[in-house]
Amino acid sequence: MKRALAPTALALAALLCAALAGCSSTSEDAAGGSAALPPATGAQQLSGVCPATVSIQQDWEPEAEHSAVYQLIGPGYTVDADRKRVSGPLVIGGHDTGVKVEVRAGGAAIGFTSIAAQMYIDKSITLGAVSTDGAINSSANQPVTAVVAPLVKSPQMLMWDPASHPDWNTVADIGASGATVVVAKANYYSPLLVAKGLLKQSQLDSGYTGAPARFVTSPTIAQQGFATAEPYIYQHEVSAWAKPVKYQLLADVGYSIYPEPLAVRSAELPAMSECLKRLVPIVQRAQIDYLANPGQTNKLITDAVSQYNDGWTYSEGVANYAATTMKQLGIVANDTSGPLGGMDMSRVQSTIDTFAPILASGGTTLRPGLKAADIATNQFVDPSIKLGEGS
Template sequence: MPSSSRRAAVAGVSSVIALVTLTACGGGSTASTGSAAKLQAAPAAQRLAGVCPKTVVVQTDWDPEAEHGPLYHLVGPGYTVDSDKKRITGPLVIGGKDTGVDIQIRAGGSAIGYQTVPSQMYVDKSITLGTVTTDTAISVSAKQPVTAVAALMKKSPQILMWDPATHPDWKTIADIGRSNAKVVYLNGSTYASLLVAKGLIKKSQLDGSYDGAPARFVSDPSIAQQGFATAEPYVYQHEVSAWKKPVKYQLLADVGYDVYPEALSVRSGDLKSLGPCLKKLVPVLQQSAVDFAAEPSATVKLVSDLATQYNTGWVYSEGTGAFAAKQMVGLGILGNEADGSIGSFDMKRVASTLKTFTPLIEQSGSRIEPGLTAQDLATDEFIDTAIGLK
């Protein structure tokens, strides 16, 4: 879904959650503890100096969160935080060793005026990689073409959720569709049209008035509501004081929303020139995903700390981050593809997604590049198939 709507859910929830402040929220740049001077050099295969930009710039689609964990896991000691521009810059490390270049991770959402990541990539050519979901890549293909080079997540964490006490008979999204309950979602979300087209939800059930706040769900638990498997189940049970009980849900990925969410992408025209860099950088990104999955706690703390320092209204507790990291692995959101590697693409699935979403996106008024193929949208050219979760 568009970056402007990706995380409306928890953004709204955050307004009612109390969070212990981890660091000062003042403006300007803040140096981290630690020093990059003591870092050992990474092995030659992971040395990026001379082939990659001196600073690898990554534009994300939202504020810091655990779904971006493999990216933030690359930030080494001695980093600086610019709380005005909402970005962190530091040595790009893998396995605690210096690759010879820096990484800068920029927040999305309000930090970029809720614009799409591709639009930022085409305005600012210093951006090396952006996190772009497959349906977004299709929708901007005519004017801002991007090609994904590594999958940040294997499948989408997006869900429809409901109150099990009100609806004990609901087990799946199809059960919601057999009722007359309202499905409250953010207007413009592509998945809503998909659910209607597949006959899982009736068009009359759709209510596009979702604003991210928990008040509607709390006051009217007869509805179904959008959310993320990596956040809402924890947040509603532990941090929304007016609820404090479990919710049930089904992943949209289980009913045909088979996009690659927030895939790490480059401007399509830069694919060739960035090739030498990507050949070494993509396996580093893959290994970082493996390392984050194995030990996420330090990165989760950094993510929560950054959310506090950026002070955008986005509240992200360490508890939510720890839950998200565990859910990502447990639900296969972060995991290996069929070839056993992490970060790779099932190109048949990309082709199927293109076929499914093209008419839905065109119906919404977007112009898709004529003749667009799966190979335009994603490539496994730089993937190291030996790197995966064990």
């Protein structure tokens, strides 16, 4: 999920940690030690079936929303602070699958290149996190096919100060008020909200940087954010604010994308099939394992952030809040198609029908006659893997 860099009071701690850690290190404590793990067996053994290193390109800095793939990284992982990558044995349920996994940061680490484009620039990438709207956008020249969706709902939101606007409860209320809405310059949801009549084009201010100063000094505005991060950050880590915010998820007003499903280059789907039959269910289980016990993976994520030392800050407090919030809000949940990680193809098609005209009107060339099967498939998803009521 692309964001803007947001320096906070945590930056000093990150700088100190990075200075002590150096540019690249093996982090045994955060990963639980580097002792040899028992090998996985059966369908969870990936050696000889998948690439020796499964490289996963994320679209932003390490954060809990990427937990399914960071959960795969086993003990003795290595942080490459120069190239912004974390690698280690690919592990599920305490067993070594026989291959390595490498999770790469997006955003500044790849010059803010779209993930679909990066996948075609760098063919060593096995899987990339490409949201449904991004896959539609790249369908003509850089086609990708999503194979598993660890998140079922986008955490993207618009937030506001409840003291300044006690009468606001929805995005529609913001639109009716005529208040300024501060968003990032490049996003897919603003045209959607305008097209649906929820916001006016004249309300949009594309000056969002991620820094809290604008919101703190102008509390009458509305602002983009993530329900998994900013509510905690503004209340607990932005001392100049230190109180709750209110918000509505854009998923609740028509932003129907699957956020960051893992995708392959479409032409490579047949060649990757044997690997994906084994790997996709492992990713499904990893997301469930994370929700059951997020602490260790959150430590790994925050360790990587501190060692990268690139202006992005992310505390364990935020990560733990995100883990709880993703479950509470149904951001991680069983899909309407049945399993966790599945994709409802009617929903994918509806998203295409919504976004294709918007993107085309903005000058994007799309694949003619684009259909859900062109950008997503459930053929590798294990329908039996579901998040239980007590999970």
